[in-house]
Amino acid sequence: MICAQGVAAPLVLSSLLLQLAGGSCPSGCLCASDILSCGSQGLEQLPAEMPASTATLDFSHNRLVRLEEGDFSGLPRLDTLRLAHNRLTRLSPGSFRNSSGLRHLDLSSNELHVVEQHYFQELLGLEELLLFNNRITRVESKALSGLSNLRRAYLSHNRLTDFPFFSIQEHSHPFLSTLDLSSNRMPKLPLEDIAALPASVQSGLFLHNNTLICECSMYSMFRHWEQRGYGSVKDYREEHTCLVYGERRASVRFFQHTRFFENCTLRVQSLLGEPAASLLAYEGDSVFLDCQTSLRGPQLTYLWVSPHQEYVAPPGNNVTLRMFPNGTLEIQAAKTEDSGVYLCMAVDRQQMRNETREVNVTVAVHRSEAEPFNTGFTTLLGCVVSLVLVLMYLYLTPCRCWCRKQPPAATPSPANECSAQSSILTPTPPATTEGPGRKASNNKHVVFLEPIKEVQNGRLRAALASDNPKLQHLRGDTDSITSVFSDTPIVP
Incomplete structure (x- = not known):
């Protein structure tokens, strides 16, 4: 069936x-x-x-x-x-x-x-x-x-x-x-x-x-998790935000905008479960290192050894390191040279026991959050200065050739009029070619040349082949009348 x-x-x-x-x-x-x-x-x-x-x-x-x-x-x-x-x-x-x-x-x-x-x-x-x-x-x-x-x-x-x-x-x-x-x-x-x-x-x-409201303790906890490479922080760094003074409109990504926590004290302590073996701090921070030990009792004594092999006991060296009776070591106004491994020794003299612990401290130069703004401000300032220079060039140069009294010419010629070859950086009228064998003025400063239609040295210039007023390449033959980078005319 x-x-x-x-x-x-x-x-x-x-x-x-x-x-x-x-x-x-x-x-x-x-x-x-x-x-x-x-x-x-x-x-x-x-x-x-x-x-x-x-x-x-x-x-x-x-x-x-x-x-x-x-x-x-x-x-x-x-x-x-x-x-x-x-x-x-x-x-x-x-x-x-x-x-x-x-x-x-x-x-x-x-x-x-x-x-x-x-x-x-x-x-x-x-x-x-x-x-x-x-x-x-x-x-x-x-x-x-x-x-x-x-x-x-x-x-x-x-x-x-x-x-x-x-x-x-x-x-x-x-x-x-x-x-x-x-x-x-x-x-x-x-x-x-x-x-x-x-x-x-x-x-x-x-x-x-x-x-979350921005607090030093909260910030220290997440920084500690970041240093330990926890995926909950590493994979969502940009999504970790807090509210400055609790204002919803003042939300900051505290892994990027660290300047809000510049005055926070970073502690190595049992706050996060296990004692930290390493610590990242920034220049100027006050850093506290707690001497974690399983030994108990009022008879304990503590001793720290700095990365420079300096022994530190209470009250410290009164310069950069301060030590408290409970074994906590403070690095005052940390500097980059304070980086290294700090060794803590806890000694119980009655029971003849001791324990040691190492903390690797890295003091980094604080990265300024204002750097992107400074770069943009510098660019803007450069543009303003360039604009001022252009305006000075346009309006503060002395009188141009058309407002100066021209010396009488022996023979009326278009060469005595203002030429398109006038320099844009000098008030002195450009030299003109008045005739065969006549030298141009030694005061000419050429930035660029535009084609002109006139006879020079008895020949037409190569620029006559084009009416486009663009920069022309100066030929290296006998038709060249001047050097672009020299004040002295070159006469064949």
Whole structure:
């Protein structure tokens, strides 16, 4: 019978398998193996019955408004659930009951406002959570605390003003490597809570495109991440902005416009979890180096060794290095020659123990942010000076030949009139050729020559062949009457 049906045989077989598995394929949906796809069907509620064997369930691009208790309780094998692009505003308690095996949950592009603590408490195996592009303004403190297997969480493009970083520490979320909080509305960051995060979380913590207020502590944290090569900073340098004095219209890209943080003190400390092994500072900064050690007790003594092999103990050398009793070393008004490796030694004389730590300090010359403006200003100034020189040449030169009294000529000749060969740099009228054998004036300064129509040395000049008043090449024969670069006429 199945063979006679031909093409319909696979559908019949699939239907039989679904019945054996304990469910039927909802109308308008596509069922294949353990996949149930009901996307773009205009559904306002979930189907009453779904195949119990479903592992991947897709209800994206529908009109779902709410998830009710036990909606997925009949799907014990559910691994991936896609509910993106719906109208979900809230999840009822128990919505994911009997779905502890769910690993991938996509709730992006919905209308959720608050992530309540009961939303995901049954999802102990959840690894990936997508909540971006909602209207979330708050994540409750315990909303993610039970997700011990969580690896990636995406909450970008929401309206968050804060986030409970203290709820995702290393002991509670050992596998978390990506937390995307970009494009939200957070004005400040709880730096101590972020410092408690393991380095694997810090390197995958995306905070760009927030409304952060420019602060030295915030700036130091991101600078530290940049030095460590964290992808969350390296890949989005231009998107990291902050608001100067909290003004929205005064947003600056602080990785490029560093002049707003010239007076900030850069510290090497446990602010960011692990002690920094290297530090970048700029000339003029006051740089603090903390002597990180596991030794404890009031009996500890500290000693620093500078890159120039100078031993520094409290209170310091009172010139460039100052040392505090707790072991912190201050480089006052850092200079480029202060760069190098600084060695800290902590000594416990009672227990006969000591620890050392190295910090590599690089002091760079501060790059001025005004350089592009100075270059443009110099160009503009050059144009203005050139214009003034041209105006001086046009209007401040002495009287031209037509306003000076000409000496009487023995014989009226066109050569006594103003010629097109007049110099443009001298008030002295150009010399003319008055006749064969007559020398031109020695005061002639030629910048360019235009063709003239007159007889010279008894011959027509080569310029007569063209009426175009352009610069003519002076021939090196007997027709040349003067040198372009000489005041002395050349007469054959």
